[in-house]
Amino acid sequence: MTHASSHRPLSLDLASESRRVKGFPSTQWRIVDLTPGDGGPWVLTLQLYLTERAAYRFNLDAGTPQLFVRCGESSGEPRPSAITASQDVAASWLDGEQQVLEVAMPLALQAWLEAYLARHGEAPDEGRKKKRPGAGRAREQSA
Secondary structure: OOHHHHEEEEEEEEEEEEEEEOOEEEEEEEEEEEEEOOOOOEEEEEEOOHHHHHHHHHHHHOOOOEEEEEEEEOOOOOOOOEEEOOHHHHHHHHHOOEEEEEEEOOHHHHHHHHHHHHHHOOOOOOOOOOOOOOOOOOOOOOO
């Protein structure tokens, strides 16, 4: 697999919006621009991993596929540090108290992701495996 087939540099820009949440002032951040290449104020590399193929398929099959951007601590001004197309990875970032912003995945990236899945195959089905009779049980030993 070549570097170019699994990596894409993406530029993004953020904007803040002041709101009141339950009567208290709050600043919410959002991604206002996402473009291919390295010409923006923030540049991150979207890297695809074979182990995340099931998550990519789930995301692509959703109504609006998303990209997820990790932006450091959940308080303060965001500093984008990573991007993924996997909701599983994004969920692990959230579990780690990281701020995660979402943005709609551009059609060109959806097509690139589809091509990646076509080239490397869909993730294997992780369904229950049938066990052979007696598997996992301690064998009786005759004394």
